Amino acid sequence: MESRYIEMATRNYKKENANYKSRPEQVKKRTARNKARRMATKAGLVKKGDGKDVDHKNGNPLDNRKSNLRVVKASKNRSFPRNKKAGKA
Numbered sequence: 001m002e003s004r005y006i007e008m009a010t011r012n013y014k015k016e017n018a019n020y021k022s023r024p025e026q027v028k029k030r031t032a033r034n035k036a037r038r039m040a041t042k043a044g045l046v047k048k049g050d051g052k053d054v055d056h057k058n059g060n061p062l063d064n065r066k067s068n069l070r071v072v073k074a075s076k077n078r079s080f081p082r083n084k085k086a087g088k089a
Contacts, residue, residue, distance in 0.1 A: 029061045036064045045071045053077040 020026060033054075040046045040054045055072045056063060 032064060033061045036069055040071060
């Protein structure tokens with residue numbers, strides 16, 4: 001029996017950070033998502049390690065109005081592709 005291994009491509013995190021994660025618009029979105037999580041933690045809705053995410057109903061991480069935020073299981077919030085076509089239902 002022949003042994004087969006899947007060759008995994010190694011990620012170049014330095015390049016990834018320089019080209020994507022450090023872009024001003026991405027930093028702004030990440031900061032807003034973290035702020036939403038802090039707001040929910042302060043309100044007692046989520047805790048560290050509870051397996052829950054703070055979901056933006058309209059998919060816009062910059063919109064941190066209370067009416068746009070909800071707490072959902074992480075598996076539910078991460079179960080669909082994040083692209084312009086997919087959007088949020």
